[in-house]
Amino acid sequence: MHLHKKVKVVLVTPTQPSLNPRLVKEADALNEAGYDVTVLCCYWNAWGAASDDEILATRAWKVIRVGGDPVQKRITYFISRVLHKVFNILTDKFRLTAFTHLAVARGSLFLMREVANHKADLYIGHNLGALPAIVKAAKKFSAKCGFDAEDLHRYEATYDRGQASYNRNRYLEDKYFGELNYLTTASPLMAQEYGELYPDKRPVAILNVFPKGPTFAKSINNGVIRLFWFSQTIGPHRGLETIIEALALLPEAPLELHLLGEGNMYADYIKELINGRPNIHLHHPIPSDQLITFASQFDIGLAAELNIPHNHDICLANKIFTYLQAGLAVLASDTVAQKQFMTEHPTIGQCYKLNNAADIASKLNLWLQQRELLLHNASAALKLGHGEMNWESESQKLLKVVSDTLAN
Template identity: 25%
Template sequence: MVCRSRSLDGRECRSEVCMIVKNQLWNDARVKKEASTLKRMGLSVTIIAYPEEGRPESEVWNNVQVLRVPRSGALKARLRKALDSCEEDDRGLLRRMVAALRHNPMKKFLGLLFHSLLYQARLLRHALATGAEVFHSHDLDTLPVCAAAAFLTSGKLVYDSHELWLESRRHLLETSRPFRVLEKWTEELIAPLADAVIAVTPGRAGIMREMYPDMAGPDLVPNYPPMIPRMKKSGEVRRSLGAWEEPCFVFLYQGILGLHRGLEELVDAAAMLRGLPVRIALVGHDRSRGVIPEYAAERMTADVLTFHPPVPSEDLPGITASADCGLLLFQGSCLNHTYSLPNKLFEYMMAGLPIVACDLPEISAVVRRHRCGVLVDAGDPASIADGMRRVAADPAGAAEMGMNGYLAARDLYTWHNSALTLHGIYQRLLGRRLPLPGPGGAE
């Protein structure tokens, strides 16, 4: 049954599937590919996501309803104002209680927990308003609210695990111990109750099966790119990537600029490549809090290495195609990295780029199988620099590796293959036949 609801601006909308992601949609290629695929299967879809500067709270994107829910609400502001007024009150007990709370060692945890619960409540209200049959959770941080919505409406729950969340560096380093325990309990409790569980790589799927033997699946939906025609290199784009003079060999890293992705070692490798006609471009969001750009400045690599601002996922193929070689240097600092198959690997292959890649199990298996790149020790700058030199010094070999990767991506690693798995999952959940999605992705 399709239920009617109203969007944030009061317009009536219809949804059979409600997706929730705690991310900005503009740069989340996987969520957009899945939503577009479901739409081509004849399903109505609502995506609930974080706000984006300059974008409306409610809009239709690619025939998909998008709701951007503000992260801070009026209730939080009113409570903060009430606490401030209580602390200024001279009448004693209430003032001392509020002051004690604000100086309590647990204040940060309690504050974050309170803020999280308020936001979860707002997400739940909007999710319920969609009247969806299926609530599709993108990663562990949206699993509780999707589970609550499914329970309250007798709907279906999909847990789409993009990461091994509990084994990721972000979780291990940036999450306080109380929240780590809370998130562990959440996944242990809810994941086995999901009607469908989705994993991105075979290795991660295997670990999830070991962790939760009573869990459904998981089904494997790799984050392959959509099939796109090969694009010509753009001189303007190459100049934006640092190729101010030609001939020049451009190495590209695209994705999050974070720690433990081999980027600090790449900066050191860049310093070893001075004097060669090569440039290195890093394109993406800086999640290192300035550590990587500052380290690059310290090493004085500006003549070799360029930082390029992030671009919408739809615009990325043109940048990828204008480079000469892709870089993928993840380090095995956590199980999430060890068993990763980043979409950038297949985006490089789809663009016909050879790859200088780390020797982690899932990534190296693809590179070795298709002979589409060279493997290096991502923890050793000298090894990275040597691999880059070898590729740049052999244009014919680089072109052969690039073509090997392109042919493999075209035949094996396109989103259409993942979409067929997603089609099977939703037919099973809804108990009815759905049209097969044609080739394509997020359009």
């Protein structure tokens, strides 16, 4: 039902749609509800740009990319990188906070300039690099603005309050959050912490769930059990080292580990990580729209989040919710947020002790010995994904927040 055709919403992000599936889901939901949606974004990497083309080919909302790119708009891209470095030096080295809103992301300046050309009723920011732009645009056009915090940004990179990244992000939050008409987050614990920092914002948690996928047929697997993990980048500090250490404790077990992500940045690390192990397989990045179907061929989904920095401890990343739609049993590290989620939904899999390879091996061995349990967990995950943990249900929270904001 299209009730809001004249209501214009501009979504702003310093990354690309393919690298921000949460933004894509939000744009889809708003467009389907009848809003006139425009997305302003920036180039991030080559595979993301290629994936954008596939994702956006089926979308009705408009996309405008600013800040250049290394292929078609090289000069603008070069200038943006130089300016970003200069702004970072001015902010971090010389403590000139007047440049903080320009230092936070390569495309911040270009997003601010572009969004000023788009009169809208509501501006929504994703990632701190978009925050100054949406607040300034809302002021210029006497409109509303909201921000979706997928991370607890001040603790996104460090818990050390002496670090430049902490001070920069806290400064931006303190300066601009007060101007927001609403604040959403990606996990209940994140909403709780932001609520303590900014009580008047009353943050709303909107989980990183996905639209319902196909009902993948599941049956007992008596052969090789395949583990799956994905990220934008395969690299260190993602919990993979402990997973591989656990596999080494089960040398004769019929197990495979499949990793999906960009590996060029950490080629040496990946080579050392695999170290000739034949049961570890690498997969190139794919468009986010294809991820759930691709994941469905595996048996166990790994949510190997670490608890450092603090942001990782309280976030619910999209991994678990991807595994639910794909019908995979979930093996999750016991960060505060994931332990809470797995305690609330114990039938979908198991939770292991952080940095404890022996405990991971024990959990895997249980599934190896009890294949019926593995099937039960996978089936329960799919049922949960098709029941309450899906975007069809969760998007209603977003639409209510937007509707209430525009009505007030």
